[in-house]
Amino acid sequence: MEVWLQQLVNGISIGALYAMIAVGYSMVYGVLQMINFAHGEIFMLGGFAGYLAIVNLERTPLGHDSRFAVIVLALIAGMIAAPLAAIAIERVAYRPLRRAPRLAPLISAIGVSVFLQNLVLRMDGGRPRYYQDIFPAGGPAIAGIHITWTQILLIGGAVVSMLVLQFFLHRTRRGRGIRAVAEDQQVAALMGVDVDAAIVTTFAAGAVLAGLAGVMWGLQFNQVDHFMGFVPGIKAFTAAVLGGIGNVGGAMLGGFFLGLAETLAVQALPRGFANYQDVVAFALLILVLVLRPGGILGEHLAKRA
Amino acid sequence: MATLLTVRDLVKRFQGVVAVDRVNLEVEERSIAALIGPNGAGKTTLFNCLTGFYRPDAGAIRLDGRLLNRVPPYRIAELGVSRTFQNIRLFGAMTAIENVLVGEHRLGATGPLGAVLRLPPAVRDEHELVERAREMLDFAGLRGRGDAIARSLPYGDQRRLEIARALGSRPRLLLLDEPTAGMNLQESLTMVALIRRIRDNLGTTIILIEHQMRVVMGVSEHITVLDYGEKIAEGPPDLVQRDPRVIEAYLGRGTAAGHVAP
Amino acid sequence: MHLRAIASDRAAAVSAAWQRFGVRVRLAVVVAILAAMAGLPLIFAPETSFLGIPDPTLVLFAAGLYAVLRLGLGWWGRVLLVAVLAYYVNQLNSTQLDTVFLVALSALLGLGLNIVVGYAGLLDLGFVAFFAIGAYTWGTLNSPFFGLHYPYVLVAPLAVALAALAGVLLGIPVLKLRGDYLAIVTLGFGEIIGRLSNNLAPLTGGAVGIYGIGAPAFLDVITNRPLEQIIYLCIVCCVIVAFCSGRLHDSRTGRAWEAIREDEDVAAAMGVNTVYYKLLAFGIGAAVGGLGGTIFAAKVSAISPPNFVLDLSVRAVSIIIIGGMGTIPGVIMGAVVLVGIPEVLRSIQEWRLVIYGALLVAMMVLRPEGLLPERRRALELHAGLTPPPPVTSDPTGDG
Numbered sequence: 001m002e003v004w005l006q007q008l009v010n011g012i013s014i015g016a017l018y019a020m021i022a023v024g025y026s027m028v029y030g031v032l033q034m035i036n037f038a039h040g041e042i043f044m045l046g047g048f049a050g051y052l053a054i055v056n057l058e059r060t061p062l063g064h065d066s067r068f069a070v071i072v073l074a075l076i077a078g079m080i081a082a083p084l085a086a087i088a089i090e091r092v093a094y095r096p097l098r099r100a101p102r103l104a105p106l107i108s109a110i111g112v113s114v115f116l117q118n119l120v121l122r123m124d125g126g127r128p129r130y131y132q133d134i135f136p137a138g139g140p141a142i143a144g145i146h147i148t149w150t151q152i153l154l155i156g157g158a159v160v161s162m163l164v165l166q167f168f169l170h171r172t173r174r175g176r177g178i179r180a181v182a183e184d185q186q187v188a189a190l191m192g193v194d195v196d197a198a199i200v201t202t203f204a205a206g207a208v209l210a211g212l213a214g215v216m217w218g219l220q221f222n223q224v225d226h227f228m229g230f231v232p233g234i235k236a237f238t239a240a241v242l243g244g245i246g247n248v249g250g251a252m253l254g255g256f257f258l259g260l261a262e263t264l265a266v267q268a269l270p271r272g273f274a275n276y277q278d279v280v281a282f283a284l285l286i287l288v289l290v291l292r293p294g295g296i297l298g299e300h301l302a303k304r305a
Numbered sequence: 306m307a308t309l310l311t312v313r314d315l316v317k318r319f320q321g322v323v324a325v326d327r328v329n330l331e332v333e334e335r336s337i338a339a340l341i342g343p344n345g346a347g348k349t350t351l352f353n354c355l356t357g358f359y360r361p362d363a364g365a366i367r368l369d370g371r372l373l374n375r376v377p378p379y380r381i382a383e384l385g386v387s388r389t390f391q392n393i394r395l396f397g398a399m400t401a402i403e404n405v406l407v408g409e410h411r412l413g414a415t416g417p418l419g420a421v422l423r424l425p426p427a428v429r430d431e432h433e434l435v436e437r438a439r440e441m442l443d444f445a446g447l448r449g450r451g452d453a454i455a456r457s458l459p460y461g462d463q464r465r466l467e468i469a470r471a472l473g474s475r476p477r478l479l480l481l482d483e484p485t486a487g488m489n490l491q492e493s494l495t496m497v498a499l500i501r502r503i504r505d506n507l508g509t510t511i512i513l514i515e516h517q518m519r520v521v522m523g524v525s526e527h528i529t530v531l532d533y534g535e536k537i538a539e540g541p542p543d544l545v546q547r548d549p550r551v552i553e554a555y556l557g558r559g560t561a562a563g564h565v566a567p
Numbered sequence: 568m569h570l571r572a573i574a575s576d577r578a579a580a581v582s583a584a585w586q587r588f589g590v591r592v593r594l595a596v597v598v599a600i601l602a603a604m605a606g607l608p609l610i611f612a613p614e615t616s617f618l619g620i621p622d623p624t625l626v627l628f629a630a631g632l633y634a635v636l637r638l639g640l641g642w643w644g645r646v647l648l649v650a651v652l653a654y655y656v657n658q659l660n661s662t663q664l665d666t667v668f669l670v671a672l673s674a675l676l677g678l679g680l681n682i683v684v685g686y687a688g689l690l691d692l693g694f695v696a697f698f699a700i701g702a703y704t705w706g707t708l709n710s711p712f713f714g715l716h717y718p719y720v721l722v723a724p725l726a727v728a729l730a731a732l733a734g735v736l737l738g739i740p741v742l743k744l745r746g747d748y749l750a751i752v753t754l755g756f757g758e759i760i761g762r763l764s765n766n767l768a769p770l771t772g773g774a775v776g777i778y779g780i781g782a783p784a785f786l787d788v789i790t791n792r793p794l795e796q797i798i799y800l801c802i803v804c805c806v807i808v809a810f811c812s813g814r815l816h817d818s819r820t821g822r823a824w825e826a827i828r829e830d831e832d833v834a835a836a837m838g839v840n841t842v843y844y845k846l847l848a849f850g851i852g853a854a855v856g857g858l859g860g861t862i863f864a865a866k867v868s869a870i871s872p873p874n875f876v877l878d879l880s881v882r883a884v885s886i887i888i889i890g891g892m893g894t895i896p897g898v899i900m901g902a903v904v905l906v907g908i909p910e911v912l913r914s915i916q917e918w919r920l921v922i923y924g925a926l927l928v929a930m931m932v933l934r935p936e937g938l939l940p941e942r943r944r945a946l947e948l949h950a951g952l953t954p955p956p957p958v959t960s961d962p963t964g965d966g
């Protein structure tokens with residue numbers, strides 16, 4: 001029983017990461033009806049930004065004294081680098097293709113993804129980069145279940161950032177603009193919403209969360225590498241679809257659900273299937289897309305004029 | 306005249322909205338029937354049910370006695386029902402003749418193996434299809450335009466091409482969804498002439514959705530009027546146009562006057 | 568789009584210029600170029616470096632290929648081209664042969680995928696799975712692994728059939744999916760198969776893979792260099808697939824695919840059995856992938872899971888897109904450019920994928936129809952049309 005509860009905690013914490021990445025997929029799909037294949041790489045870039053921040057800060061006096069400051073700055077680095085990349089990508093690779101047939105932005109997105117993965121690979125040498133145990137190891141034990149400080153950060157960070165995002169989407173003008181564009185681009189434009197700006201903001205917002213997730217991934221697993229965005233990206237996309245693509249709340253829940261599902265499923269399967277987490281996730285993806293593409297909570301798709 | 310199509314108590318719902326509400330309809334063979342009603346009355350939805358795009362929630366659709374309810378769209382086309390679309394949906398990047406050739410798909414017998422081997426029967430098959438396609442283009446008033454890219458054709462020609470394509474399969478029943486939309490009087494009259502020719506020369510039964518009352522009253526022999534998914538009137542043109550419920554449905558909805566005038 | 572307008576205007580102007588030359592002139596030019604291509608090995612001794620390009624013959628051959636494909640080859644032209652190619656291959660040294668093999672194999676895979684993506688418009692990113700099936704079939708049936716040594720002429724059809732079956736099975740659940748979703752799901756399938764090849768050790772040799780795979784024996788008659796033999800086999804397969812492809816394209820089947828690609832719902836309304844044609848496309852594309860797999864396994868003689876990564880699917884798709892979606896000359900050119908040039912220009916080989924990625928984006932933005940497009944596809948893509956609304960866009964019906 002304890003093992004199961006432990007895995008529950010593990011599942012939720014990995015689910016938190018998936019949730020943060022999934023939100024980005026959902027938002028972009030809601031607004032542009034395209035799958036941002038490169039979103040996983042934005043997550044990866046966030047992770048690297050965090051790594052660079054840590055490595056460079058370690059040498060400074062600030063870095064020596066306050067681990068806390070280093071961590072915070074690393075998180076901020078991730079939250080800045082990722083949206084910058086996302087904005088650039090949108091401008092160069094997606095915006096010119098807004099009126100092209102559906103295949104074009106899809107291929108372009110794949111191109112961006114391949115480009116980024118391999119660019120980082122080339123510039124970085126392919127060896128994973130280590131996050132040097134920045135975070136205090138270990139953590140409290142509640143009722144015999146261990147939860148590490150990093151996991152607390154993950155879950156807490158995810159919940160907080162998603163609350164902030166929901167606030168942004170529902171209580172601010174910019175956020176409402178995004179939701180309007182997601183509902184009906186033409187009408188939103190007629191109502192005076194700057195559609196381009198809304199789209200850019202959407203990308204940026206999703207990227208902030210993804211970048212944050214990237215740094216947190218580095219803190220949790222202690223390493224980042226050029227390929228780290230691929231599998232989590234697909235899983236996060238699965239989560240987004242599970243929750244109903246375009247539905248931000250759904251993406252969040254989908255993320256947690258997927259994290260739980262894959263962790264608990266592996267726990268349930270016999271020993272030899274230890275490496276089957278990914279297969280579970282992919283299989284779930286296929287099942288959802290084939291059987292219930294609307295997701296569990298229902299889609300929020302724009303009307304296509 | 307035998308009845309070709311019967312629709313009994315057809316119901317189609319979308320998440321709480323009843324788009325088609327227990328509609329009954331009978332269309333005689335070789336007749337030209339019209340389906341009219343204000344916007345949102347359920348006419349195109351009915352067409353979509355007839356062609357298999359929507360599965361009816363209740364009721365029965367029979368073509369020559371054969372139940373069409375769960376038949377997939379391509380099978381319904383094979384059974385002899387063809388259509389055009391409200392917003393023209395040609396294969397834009399294909400040429401005019403290629404569009405018609407696709408329309409003739411069910412008449413062809415060459416499969417992939419035949420395509421690769423190109424034995425005499427397959428070659429003959431293809432020639433015949435091309436011949437027929439040219440004839441159909443002629444018939445529809447597009448003589449010599451076979452190699453034009455569909456998207457590049459002027460609006461009226463595109464509508465005609467869509468009809469030529471629909472006729473490619475030599476359908477028994479042709480459903481025309483607003484064939485004169487966007488046309489002026491002159492073009493509409495040409496279209497009407499074409500519609501008559503289709504029935505007279507090819508023996509095709511026609512149901513058309515139309516908003517231009519002049520066209521409707523002029524060419525159809527039987528009119529069914531829908532409003533909010535229900536049939537509110539039917540009969541020959543002169544009867545329907547005097548029916549108070551019909552007038553109310555149109556005028557009451559604020560559509561431009563003059564549309565109901567004979 | 569400003570840039571795009573300029574690019575397409577210039578392309579149109581160049582085409583117009585060419586049209587003005589009479590048929591005879593173009594014929595003569597084509598023959599001249601083919602002759603020059605055949606003569607390349609005589610002009611440049613192998614392994615000479617020219618202007619810093621390590622392998623000038625390959626690059627010049629590629630240029631010549633582009634020129635003749637652009638000008639258009641008739642029946643005879645293609646026969647001549649294959650003859651020139653065969654002669655040329657005969658003259659190359661082993662490193663050059665390696666490059667040519669990769670190009671030829673990529674072209675073969677591209678031609679297969681072209682039927683799925685280019686003709687039927689189904690974005691299949693799991694192509695690598697069929698390649699793997701083909702490779703492992705040949706690998707298990709002609710190597711020390713199980714101690715079996717069945718001849719190629721028996722195993723190849725089996726591999727092709729298995730791959731085709733897999734293609735159809737993959738196609739069935741995804742029939743209702745369009746565009747992006749289809750891409751992701753097929754990608755998922757590809758990944759699953761990739762991981763399974765790692766985990767099904769008794770059948771596939773697990774992480775270690777299979778080694779000692781033999782080569783088809785019947786090729787010994789033609790020449791005695793094994794790599795050359797395989798390349799000839801590959802070229803012959805390319806020719807066969809290209810031939811069948813072309814015939815399929817200009818037929819009732821090809822039209823059905825194009826209709827599905829343009830507007831699936833309307834195609835169905837016109838009597839096209841979309842299920843059948845989509846599965847047909849998946850099956851044929853997969854079959855070619857499987858065929859390519861057997862050739863690959865024969866050449867490298869040792870296969871293992873790292874050979875079958877998503878990369879391959881991406882590369883195959885890039886070839887089609889950048890070469891010219893839906894056209895056979897386009898696919899060939901795509902293979903030459905994307906696979907051949909980086910091999911030849913060794914210094915950029917490590918940046919190959921970075922360039923692929925950037926090229927994909929650039930191509931989509933500037934010239935989405937590719938290097939050698941179907942004239943009509945160029946129209947399709949430059950008109951900037953939004954896709955047609957689905958039949959269900961107006962549930963209550965507008966009338």
